[in-house]
Amino acid sequence: MPSHPSHVLPPLPRLPPAMPRSGVSAQARLALRQVLGDVDRSLALAFRSGADARDLVRARANAIGSVVAHVWQACLGEAADCALFAVGGFGRGVLFPQSDVDLLVLVQPQAASRQARALEAFFTCLWDLGLKPGHAVRTPAQCRELAAGDVSVFTALLDARLLAGDAAQAAELAAIVDDPALWPPAEFFAAKRAEQRARHARYDDTAYNLEPNLKDGPGGLRTLDLMRWLGRRIAAAPDFAAMVEHGLLDATERAALERSEATLWRYRFALHLAAGRPEERLLFDHQRRLAADLGYADEHEKNLAVEQFMQRYYRAATIAERLCVQFKERCAELLEPATGEPQTLDEWFVALGGRLEPRDAGLFLRRPRAMVDAFAVLLDHPGLRGLSAQTMRLLQQALARHRGGFAEDRNVLAAFLALLRRGAPAVEALAGMNRHGVLAAILPMFRRVVGRMQYDLFHVYTVDEHTLRVLRNVARYADPAAREELPLACRTFEALDKPELLLLAALFHDIAKGRGGDHSVLGEQDARAFGTRLELPRADVELVAWLVRWHLLMSVTAQRQDITDPEVVHRFASQVEDTERLDHLYLLTIADIAGTNPKLWNEWKARLLADLYVAARYALRAGLDSPPHAEVRAQACRARAVELLAEGGVEADRAAALLADFPEASFLRHRPELVAWQARAIERSGGVDPVVAVQPRSARGGSSEVFVRAPDRDGLFAAIAATLDRLGFDVLGARLLASGRGRVFDTFEVLDAATSAALDAERARELEAALARVLSGDRLDARVARRTLPRRLRHFQRAPRIEFGAVGAATQLALVCSDRPGLLAEVAQALRDARVRVHDARIATFGERVEDFFVLTDEDDRSLDGAVQSRLRGLLLDRLGEVEATG
The missing domain is CATH 3.30.70.260 (ACT domain)
Incomplete structure (x- = not known):
């Protein structure tokens, strides 16, 4: 992993005192442009020499703030009833190389017209300097009215920071922001959650999975900003340190968030330098270069530098998103405290305020399997809203305490197997366990593929996300709504004796990605070892291991070979050997293709796999000793085509004459229905x-x-x-x-x-x-x-x-x-x-x-x-x- 060596930050620019109301001369503008250029060049050099991006973005905000205040003083002097504020990221004291310089001028009504020309000169000068500021000039009344009607405007005011001008205006702005009648905490919380859902809906499609948005995507920097805004409005805790003091975070969570933020800030700083424009997406145009710039190197062809670079991003974003979910749950509990007595669910758990809690805080430490049982209890009580914030925290603390011993605990493994044996409903529990880190604790090898991407356009999800999607596709087989789309698959799944074996195969099929070598072979070894630890019968262990080893066999055969050729079907069936393997492989193949890329799955592939499945199943039942003779097959196809033509009104003699012109291979390679359609044409x-x-x-x-x-x-x-x-x-x-x-x-x-x-x-x-x-x-x-x-x-x-x-x-x-x-x-x-x-x-x-x-x-x-x-x-x-x- 690339290191972050310390580096001395460049000094901030020293600006001469501005002459009030004198404006900024052409010579002074040239000097200020030089100052800004020197700042950006020195910050870029410091970054490339290993300086921490967290220090650099604050240094740039301070430098830009000094220049902006200098120009304000030159254009407006000590103007009364008028003040300049930084808002947005600039207000928080953070500016990346290409970040917007967002400004708000708060002016009293009686001063607005008097300062109009000076303000025009001020903003014109900033544009001349190349800052391209986003700006608004408003009276306090206008600020209040806009903030009351738009939560995004109100949020921007939360970050406002006085740069220059009448300090009394800061008190006016604070009065607006602190007004309890303006966006009360519950309303603010609901509005910001709705904003986040809309933002994620925009940035969580497949294109953004491959080229994610560092700022607005799930787990991006806006996620961390949201936590700060909610913390300030709900609990007067505007930063992570204050959130720890108020019990919204613990020290471990704060450290994890700060590590994630450091990664995201470092990546965004590098991206802005590489793009030379305000780019927020990790586009393919930049990924390889950024990986090299940040010190990543190819390990082998299965673990490229760019894949390591992107995995670190995905892990940082995943941690930020997961902790934000927990944080929002705590905020919800603060706003709507649980009332009444706890409702007993079983010997170990209760429901409080519609959320699951252990009967005592030491349960997970004393009884590790309870961390698996908790998700089973949620399945048994679908009316529950999920884990309480306290339960989430206790889970994380217990996982950190148990460490590697958790995966070796026989009682934990027994609880996990019992959960899998619930079949399709277990998938929802597995997804929850993944969100809270329990799945990776049981399967340490799964942790290695969390955030693991493959640098291509075929796999549009990280390996862990793909695996969860495959599991959800398996669960769909039990959904009556899926019967119309996948009738054969649903019937096949319904007949499985042990659906847990299919779930295990789905969990392990890609678990060895990125290690080097054939992931199917390595995954087979992992699956066999884990099945043995689960104490599964030997035959079940071998079935799961075989499925992992050959999970690509059916897809490759169907898409790359001629499955109308009985020889191809015979070879495939001979490798599969029995109908139990075939049933499981068919279901795993559908789930895998559909979970790799939404654009890959279509009716044609569904039909292709179904045809191969039916043909192989027939071959297995008929016996593999002798595939059908070509001449017999051709005669059967020709006879059936004649029947179909006759059903359409073509006389037998005419049908025979039409088919006589066909190549003999048509009757070996095509279905009778296709031959008849061609003859009618x-x-x-x-x-x-x-x-x-x-x-x-x-x-x-x-x-x-x-x-x-x-x-x-x-x-x-x-x-x-x-x-x-x-x-x-x-x-x-x-x-x-x-x-x-x-x-x-x-x-x-x-x-x-x-x-x-x-x-x-x-x-x-x-x-x-x-x-x-x-x-x-x-x-x-x-x-x-x-x-x-x-x-x-x-x-x-x-x-x-x-x-x-x-x-x-x-x-x-x-x-x-x-x-x-x-x-x-x-x-x-x-x-x-x-x-x-x-x-x-x-x-x-x-x-x-x-x-x-x-x-x-x-x-x-x-x-x-x-x-x-x-x-x-x-x-x-x-x-x-x-x-x-x-x-």
């Missing part, structure tokens, strides 16, 4: 090529199906890919088949790129018309749309990897590279230029990372030899404008 066209049909809702569900029958010619796939790209469609997969009569039967699964959803009827018609127009031309239009690389993708461009492998009589191309607009169209052009045929394509995008697989042959339908592979590799790299990764 050909029938509607009168057999005239090109045939283009778009099914807005595919038979698989969640995506749209695009079918093209056309004469085979060079550049066909490239033209289709370019057209789909220009019109704004994402390609999920492609099945490219050729008949013996010189025609292609190409099928694409697509989503609307703007919505990540299947196409509506209008978009489907637009796509049909566009493709028909392109494919009917004498020359195929394969132009690739040129678009600017989005800002976020620019920071995640990595060298591509290209690998070739054998797939039967064909060659598989595996391309792993960074995403970019028009990528598939560029790849298709490279394939065209290499004069290779594309028979199958699996397109998968994971955040900024693309993993595409193509099955290729040469023009004579043979596998690609070394020369063709080499030529294709070069063409791909030229198109991507990259050098291939090595190693």
